[in-house]
Each structure stands twice: as structure tokens, then as C-alpha cells.
Amino acid sequence: MKEHIVSYAVKNDCYKAAQRLVPVGIVVHSTGANNPYLRRYVDSPAELGENIYNNHWNNPSPGGRKVCVHAFIGYDAGQNIRVAQILPYNMACWGCGQGGKGSYNSSHIQFEICEDNLNNRSYFEKVFSEAIEYCAYLCYIFRIDISDIVSHAEAYKKGYASNHGDCDHWLKRYGWTMDTFRKKVSEVYRKNYEEKTDYASLVCEKCGFTSQTREYLDRYTYSEDLWRKLWLAMG
Ligand SMILES: [Zn+2]
Known part of the structure; x- marks a missing residue:
């Protein structure tokens, strides 16, 4: 995984609202528009290239909508797949709208995968492989359970988002489901x-062992397994 680009959308109304977030899950979106370049959404001209239309999301209400997510995944200026973060993770996003039971906006980290025309298998594999690594990273950093990763479409079915089909419609074209996605996240996580x-x-x-004690236990044939069991036994 390449270094993440960080370019906060400070002019976005969502950033200004600065609602507090303690993330307990992740919502995966895809953009629904044929444009795999991050500069369409992220204002970071040095790495992503100039957006001559100035229609990126570092605007008060992009496209007249109250929207913002934590990150996008797509091409930088050199057609490398990158993660570009536009909101801090302790700030709630405006990503998935409202469902019958509430909204994951107040509880989930959310990111958009930049769609192309959905017919390019090589782009699909590259961009989803980055999304899988990114989810594993977020699960590690924020102690999020992999089963708490959902797509926007799944979030809708659970009653916590607006009625959208992303990104399941894209996965389906290549024989994947969100279960395939989560399984791959757990493999990468491991x-x-x-x-x-x-x-x-x-x-x-934790135990305050001296280096002599460590050397003594390291000599045990199954020391690696022993250390692991000791750690787990400590709770
Ligand atoms: Zn969505």
C-alpha cells in the first residue's frame, strides 16, 4: 500500500460542521460516475493534477449536495492507485444518507471507490485490492471488526442508509459479493x-521481564507459540 494522500476538504460544509465520530464500522461506496481520477473529487493538485472545473469536494456543497466522505480511492496523476483522505477519522462524514432506523454517518468511516466504465477487469482488481488493504488498515488502527464492513447497499438493507446499490453492482460483474470482499480483508489483515x-x-x-528472562524463554522450541499463548492468556 502506497502512502495515503491527505488533503482535507476544509471548505466542505461537512468539515466545517465537525461532528464527532468514534468509528465502529466502515461503509464502502463507489462513485456511480465514469471517472477513475482522484482529481475529480480531491483537491490536491501537486499529486493528483489540476481539476480545471474546480468541481472537487473541497467545496461547501459539491454538486449542490450536502456530501462528504473520509476518503477516495482511484488514480493519481501518474495512474497509480492511491488512497486520498479528505476528512479526519474522528469527524463524522455525510456519506450514506438516512435509513428507516437511522444513519451510519454518525458511526462509520466511509470511502468512495472511483468508478470507471465498470468493464475494465484490470482496473477493478487494482482498485479493489487497494480498498481491501485500506479496510484491513482501518480495522487494525480502529479495532473495527471485519464483519462491521458493509457496502452502501447493505447499509440500506440494514436500515441505516439511503437506497443505493453501490458498490455491489460493480462487484457482481466480476462474480464477487461483499462477503468475497470481507473474506479478502480478513486474509490481508492476517x-x-x-x-x-x-x-x-x-x-x-507487560510483565516487566528482564532481557535474561526473554532469552531464557526464547530458547524454548515452541517459544513463538508460547509468547502468543501467554499474551492471549493475559487478556
Ligand atoms: Zn454510496
Whole structure:
């Protein structure tokens, strides 16, 4: 995963409203317009190129609508797939509207995947692979359960969003569902975060073990498994 671009949409009414967010889930959107370039939505000319129409979301109400999300995923100026964050994660977004039971705007991190014409498999695979890595990252940072990742369409069915079909309509074209998406997030999560956890250091720090104690336990044939079990047993 390349470094995220951070370019807050400070002129957007949502940014100015600055409603507090403690994220407990993620909503995945796709834009519904054929334009894979981030500069269409994100105001960061140095990395993304100039938006000559000035119709990006660093405007009070983009397209006359009260909308903002935390991030977009799409092409930078050099056609590299990037994540571009436009709202801080502790700020609620205006992404999914209102459902019968309420809105995930006050509880979920939300991002848009830039659509192309939906017929390019290579773009689909690249942009969703970035979205999967991004979700794994967010789940790790904010201790979000992978089962709490939903699409806008799923959020609607649960009663917490407006009636939209994204991004399931795009996934369906390539034989995927949101379950496929979540399964891939959990695979990436395991690879990128769980396997890298340094249980030995965590245990030693919590228990105040000396380096001699650590060396002694490290000599045990199954030490890696032992450190992990000790850490989990500590709760
Ligand atoms: Zn949506």
C-alpha cells in the first residue's frame, strides 16, 4: 500500500460542521460516475493534477449536495492507485444518507471507490485490492471488526442508509459479493497485521521481564507459540 494522500476538504460544509465520530464500522461506496481520477473529487493538485472545473469536494456543497466522505480511492496523476483522505477519522462524514432506523454517518468511516466504465477487469482488481488493504488498515488502527464492513447497499438493507446499490453492482460483474470482499480483508489483515505481532515484546513489557528472562524463554522450541499463548492468556 502506497502512502495515503491527505488533503482535507476544509471548505466542505461537512468539515466545517465537525461532528464527532468514534468509528465502529466502515461503509464502502463507489462513485456511480465514469471517472477513475482522484482529481475529480480531491483537491490536491501537486499529486493528483489540476481539476480545471474546480468541481472537487473541497467545496461547501459539491454538486449542490450536502456530501462528504473520509476518503477516495482511484488514480493519481501518474495512474497509480492511491488512497486520498479528505476528512479526519474522528469527524463524522455525510456519506450514506438516512435509513428507516437511522444513519451510519454518525458511526462509520466511509470511502468512495472511483468508478470507471465498470468493464475494465484490470482496473477493478487494482482498485479493489487497494480498498481491501485500506479496510484491513482501518480495522487494525480502529479495532473495527471485519464483519462491521458493509457496502452502501447493505447499509440500506440494514436500515441505516439511503437506497443505493453501490458498490455491489460493480462487484457482481466480476462474480464477487461483499462477503468475497470481507473474506479478502480478513486474509490481508492476517498477513499484514496478525502475523507481524511481536508477542514476545508485548508480554515482556507487560510483565516487566528482564532481557535474561526473554532469552531464557526464547530458547524454548515452541517459544513463538508460547509468547502468543501467554499474551492471549493475559487478556
Ligand atoms: Zn454510496
